[in-house]
Amino acid sequence: MTTQRANGRPRVVIVGAGLGGLQTARRLKRADVDVTVVDRGTSHLFQPLLYQCATGLLSEGAISSPIRHLLRRQRNADVVLGEAEEVDAEGQTISVCRPDGSSMTIGYDHLVVAVGMRTAYHGNxxxxxxxxxxxxxxxxxxxxxxxxxxxxxxxxxxxxxxxxxxxxxxxxxxxxxxxxxxxxxxxxxxxxxxxxxxxxxxxxxxxxxxxxxxxxxxxxxxxxxxxxxxxxxxxxxxxxxxxxxxxxxxxxxxxxxxxxxxxxxxxxxxxxxxxxGVEAVPFAGVVARALGVEQDRGGRISVEADLSVPGHPNVWIVGDMMSRDNLPGVAEVAMQGGRHVGAVIAHLAGDGTERAPFRYHDLGSAAYIAxxxxxxxxxxxxxxxxxxxxxxxxxxxxxxxxxxxxxxxxxxxxxxxxxxxxxxxxxxxxxxxxxxxxxx
Ligand SMILES: Cc1cc2nc3c(=O)[nH]c(=O)nc-3n(C[C@H](O)[C@H](O)[C@H](O)COP(=O)(O)OP(=O)(O)OC[C@H]3O[C@@H](n4cnc5c(N)ncnc54)[C@H](O)[C@@H]3O)c2cc1C
CATH class of the missing domain: 3.50.50.100 (FAD/NAD(P)-binding domain)
Structure with a gap:
């Protein structure tokens, strides 16, 4: 299923280096693949502590880490700063708008979409x-x-x-x-x-x-x-x-x-x-249209048991944007899902054929009051x-x-x-x- 690159290794493009995407990249560290991580920001953000940054308790640097720094020892991974804007499902490429406004095209054998959600105002x-x-x-x-x-x-x-x-x-x-x-x-x-x-x-x-x-x-x-x-x-x-x-x-x-x-x-x-309230970011709509699949009311995309998109076995959805079994949009779902997709891709890249189903282990939830x-x-x-x-x-x-x-x-x-x-x-x-x- 994977098309091989000149160097013989499949290329995995991960869009979004949040809680889900970063885990996919890390899980692929020892896999026989080349990983490209695309994010519109330079830093991996830990959203659960955003409110402490907003209220003067923590600095922005305390709740975020440069993506490049986090992946500095992962030789098979590179990082692209830019906003993914288009997907060509047939040609297996995505277009990324770089900070200077120019566009670049990146080919993929596996595309992992982990772009999260944005604030929803429910029609207002x-x-x-x-x-x-x-x-x-x-x-x-x-x-x-x-x-x-x-x-x-x-x-x-x-x-x-x-x-x-x-x-x-x-x-x-x-x-x-x-x-x-x-x-x-x-x-x-x-x-x-x-x-x-x-x-x-x-x-x-x-x-x-x-x-x-x-x-x-x-x-x-x-x-x-x-x-x-x-x-x-x-x-x-x-x-x-x-x-x-x-x-x-x-x-x-x-x-x-x-x-x-x-x-x-x-x-x-x-x-x-x-x-x-939250809803999917615009790129979720781009992906859905390119692949010819539906989005749910919140803009999420339904996935198969292995977290791939139905009819597109080399496109994967991770984290808040993924819809399956009413799983909540929380950190653990994103992180476990990210690791799962990384493991399945690593297995396939090693000539395996099994596509293990994702099993979520609910570790609970927590909220700070005072x-x-x-x-x-x-x-x-x-x-x-x-x-x-x-x-x-x-x-x-x-x-x-x-x-x-x-x-x-x-x-x-x-x-x-x-x-x-x-x-x-x-x-x-x-x-x-x-x-x-x-x-x-
Ligand atoms: C304020 C707040 C508090 C939360 N508190 C908790 C909590 O206490 N416990 C808990 O379990 N969960 C909590 N969550 C939810 C948790 O943070 C999310 O479930 C998790 O971050 C989802 O991971 P993700 O990888 O799907 O998306 P994200 O972590 O949101 O990452 C998405 C990444 O995609 C990038 N991106 C988006 N669009 C593009 C594009 N077009 N091109 C390139 N890059 C793009 C973004 O820059 C970002 O880095 C909280 C969320 C928020 C906002």
């Missing part, structure tokens, strides 16, 4: 300009700019009503990301920023958590949801359940009750953050409070790529615990065109 794309989501480092830095900027603006505003708008933060979505973000904004306000301002009391910051379901963290057991809610209440996060966010503007967020739709509430806020409080669920094991928090910390350190990042993160967490301070609060101006409105 106009919300995006006012309510950023959190999927990339740019997103985290933009959110940091808004949060830190809001306190700074509030400090300079004499009118109490207006000041209150700047000190109100709304988070849409009560899954792990929304809960973590809401909790961290309160901790930032009540601990790290205390004593640093002269006019405002940052501790007065109002944090609204707006969620459509009847409990936060719906993917966890009701018991752990309840524990999380108790801690959020103690932190001072104002949770509103059973509501849809129906409008977002520069200075307002509107919610509508799901059970009584005439119940519409508008909150005056200058900072709304979005963690209420310092000394996290919830961890693994099978029937439910951990919460201090023990949950320690378990959460160990899991996240183990998953971070690179020893330097692990050590740096442990040191940073320890310093924050001892001193309450958060030092990663630098804000950048982002796009020069919007530099005059850095908090928008």
């Amino acid at each position: 794309d106009e919300f995006a300009q006012y309510a950023p989501g959190m999927k990339t480092l740019d997103d985290a830095l933009a959110i940091r700019r808004r949060i830190i900027g809001a306190f700074e603006v509030a400090e300079t505003i004499p009118d109490a009503e207006q000041r209150r708008e700047w000190l109100t933060f709304a988070v849409a979505g009560g899954g792990p990301t929304g809960v973590e973000l809401a909790g961290q904004i309160r901790e930032l306000a009540t601990l790290a920023l205390q004593n640093e301002f002269r006019t405002i009391d940052p501790g007065e910051a109002r944090v609204l958590l707006l969620h459509g379901g009847d409990r936060v963290l719906p993917s966890f057991s009701p018991k752990l949801s309840h524990r999380a809610q108790t801690i959020l209440d103690q932190l001072g996060v104002e949770t509103h359940l059973g509501v849809h966010v129906t409008d977002v503007t520069a200075d307002e967020v509107e919610t509508t009750s799901k059970s009584t739709p005439h119940e519409v509430i508008r909150y005056q806020t200058r900072t709304t953050l979005w963690s209420a 310092r000394r409080h996290a919830v961890v669920e693994a099978g029937r094991l439910n951990l919460y409070g201090y023990i949950g928090w320690v378990a959460w910390g160990i899991i996240h350190i183990a998953f971070l790529a690179g020893m330097r990042n692990r050590l740096g993160t442990v040191m940073n967490w320890s310093a924050t615990l001892l001193t309450d301070s958060r030092r990663e609060r630098a804000i950048t101006y982002g796009d020069p065109e919007t530099a005059r409105r850095p908090y928008r």
Whole structure:
């Protein structure tokens, strides 16, 4: 099935060096193949700690590692910086747009697509300009700019009503990301920023958590949801359940009750953050059209048991973009799937014929609520409070790529615990065109 290159080795092109794609590349280290990893960024990002970067606890460098550095000892792998834009299934090539705007074509014998998801606004794309989501480092830095900027603006505003708008933060979505973000904004306000301002009391910051379901963290057991809610209440996060966010503007967020739709509430806020859904990135649509396969409602592509695309045994989907057996879009599915595809390709490249089915081993999930409080669920094991928090910390350190990042993160967490301070609060101006409105 594989066409051989001049050097006799099949070429494996992996698009996306996130949690799934990197594992595929690494699993192929000793395989008789040439690996090309294509990513639109230079760094492999650990998304589960993005909210800590957004709230000034960790630097962007602590939660990301250069892809080239991670693969420096893998002689059969090279890295291309660029955005994959097209697939020619017949010719077995992809087109990649390089940072200078030029295009290059890369041939493949196996194509592994691991491009992840992006924030979804469910038909309300106009919300995006006012309510950023959190999927990339740019997103985290933009959110940091808004949060830190809001306190700074509030400090300079004499009118109490207006000041209150700047000190109100709304988070849409009560899954792990929304809960973590809401909790961290309160901790930032009540601990790290205390004593640093002269006019405002940052501790007065109002944090609204707006969620459509009847409990936060719906993917966890009701018991752990309840524990999380108790801690959020103690932190001072104002949770509103059973509501849809129906409008977002520069200075307002509107919610509508799901059970009584005439119940519409508008909150005056200058900072709304979005963690209420994801959808496939545009390249997923490109792949689906090129291969003539369907996408599900979230844009995912269904795969065979071995994670290849039906009718295209040399094209593989890994991670969040893959749809099979209702597997969730979480780190472990991506990482195990990535390793599985790497193993099958290595086997085929060694003249094997067996295409082993992917078997997912659910190792559980974890969410951070506040310092000394996290919830961890693994099978029937439910951990919460201090023990949950320690378990959460160990899991996240183990998953971070690179020893330097692990050590740096442990040191940073320890310093924050001892001193309450958060030092990663630098804000950048982002796009020069919007530099005059850095908090928008
Ligand atoms: C804020 C947040 C918190 C999370 N917390 C948890 C958690 O606590 N526990 C958990 O299990 N999971 C968590 N997740 C989910 C987990 O991070 C994802 O399931 C996982 O990252 C998916 O891996 P992936 O390889 O599919 O995609 P990603 O890790 O998203 O990687 C996709 C890669 O593809 C690249 N890419 C995209 N399009 C292109 C293109 N056209 N060309 C080239 N490159 C491209 C991107 O730059 C990126 O490097 C969280 C996610 C987020 C956003």
